């Protein structure tokens with residue numbers, strides 16, 4: 257229950273960060289636009305229309321799509337990557353903020369273990385970010401429900417998966433924040449790792465070619481698996497909505513694991529280890 | 544059983560990756576604080592006062608030595624459950640209001656609902672911030688922040704209150720208010736542990752003090768113990784003391800100062816002062832008044848620090 261205090265406080269702090277307010281404004285504009293732009297064709301009573309144009313159910317030659325699913329997928333994918341990207345910006349400074357001189361003494365002098373402090377802080381940061389995504393997702397979901405008549409639960413649920421992804425990635429943000437104790441460095445290094453992980457995902461078709469050496473390749477693999485696999489997990493979170501024809505394009509560039517759950521398993525292990533390291537480091541530090 | 548008991552508490556800070564730097568902030572500090580007293584820990588900046596308190600609250604870990612609070616080993620959650628702490632240079636998230644700040648720290652103590660709200664409001668009133676509860680604390684003055692900090696430290700009705708330089712940045716009126724508040728708390732049975740480099744502040748309120756310098760305890764005792772060790776008297780005469788009289792007194796005393804009609808004598812033994820008075824009368828001079836000079840703790844403190852530096 258004591259952790260709840262830290263958790264709620266962190267959500268509030270995260271939401272008040274400038275970048276998330278920016279996100280909120282953008283989300284509001286997008287929601288308002290689509291609330292107006294989306295409707296069902298009055299001609300056949302079921303075709304999806306955006307700004308008066310019908311979304312076709314085939315793309316080019318022979319690729320058939322479900323228009324509603326296709327549009328929802330685009331919303332999910334863009335909002336998920338947008339929220340993770342801006343979310344890191346918004347909350348990477350939260351751990352250093354807790355460790356600021358004059359503030360950290362107050363928190364540490366309360367009857368909470370350092371483990372609870374760190375985990376409730378991380379969960380609060382994640383929740384603060386995801387509440388913003390929820391706002392957007394629920395808005396779009398309502399528009400589709402009310403104006404198109406499709407209440408797509410997978411679309412809503414996928415946000416919870418994104419929350420999990422963000423929490424797993426936050427392990428790195430937390431560890432870096434603890435070590436550097438600086439908001440600026442924390443944002444910078446978290447981003448470098450986020451980008452690196454994204455780059456390494458395509459290593460078999462890119463970085464591998466730089467140097468055809470097994471040791472080099474295995475090193476790249478190890479680095480990739482050392483961190484939570486944000487890109488893969490986000491893509492797989494969209495499977496709750498459906499598959500996109502573009503997924504096939506992507507699979508030409510990356511080795512897809514045999515099961516969509518595997519990236520979650522690997523990332524869960526990686527994040528657990530990183531959180532454990534962070535807790536260990538935090539528990540021994542003088543403040 | 545003392546409420547705080549430390550034995551040979553030692554802290555060496557290690558910093559720097561390349562060039563290891565070591566600072567011995569505390570050296571074998573053994574202090575006992577009794578339940579219900581106001582205990583002052585005095586020392587110049589860098590003496591190790593803050594480190595001592597931080598160790599008790601597990602914010603910093605000791606290098607060596609042992610400590611118990613409420614009979615619990617360092618690190619026990621119970622210690623922090625029953626302690627209040629006002630850190631020096633404390634900072635609160637500036638986007639919160641005064642009331643929200645107290646609510647936050649109350650929640651971290653496990654309070655919630657109406658108990659939490661009532662407690663926060665009554666403490667705001669106690670520290671004189673009743674009308675400021677809904678104002679963002681970035682608009683608070685230093686003195687107001689200090690009072691808010693005190694309220695924060697009282698959210699859990701602590702059995703022991705650790706205050707690190709509580710009157711820093713507070714105006715004289717505010718200081719008096721804080722002092723009165725601490726006296727009220729003591730009357731209710733709260734033990735108070737006060738860190739300060741401002742001796743006059745501590746002198747006025749502490750039951751016992753320890754003087755710390757460069758990580759070492761130089762002296763522990765009651766304020767009276769420490770201040771009445773000088774045996775100095777100020778004697779007012781009805782006429783100017785002659786050189787002859789002074790020459791007669793000088794061999795009997797430790798020190799003789801003074802000018803015109805005032806003599807300040809420091810004696811070895813209380814009884815010597817009678818001999819001095821007799822000598823004065825023999826000269827036909829009338830003693831108008833005589834009073835013991837209490838060296839203030841400050842003088843004593845400065846002396847101790849200086850003699851410590853001389854070592």
Ligand SMILES: Nc1ncnc2c1ncn2[C@@H]1O[C@H](COP(=O)(O)OP(=O)(O)O)[C@@H](O)[C@H]1O
Nearest residue numbers: 556558566568587588589590591592593594595
């Ligand atoms: N985190 C730290 N790392 C290294 N040295 C420290 C740290 N905190 C305090 N010190 C050093 O320890 C000594 C005691 O500091 P402190 O406990 O703050 O004394 P005081 O509160 O009496 O001013 C000082 O020399 C200070 O520079």
Ligand SMILES: [Mg+2]
Nearest residue numbers: 592593631707
């Ligand atoms: Mg200090």
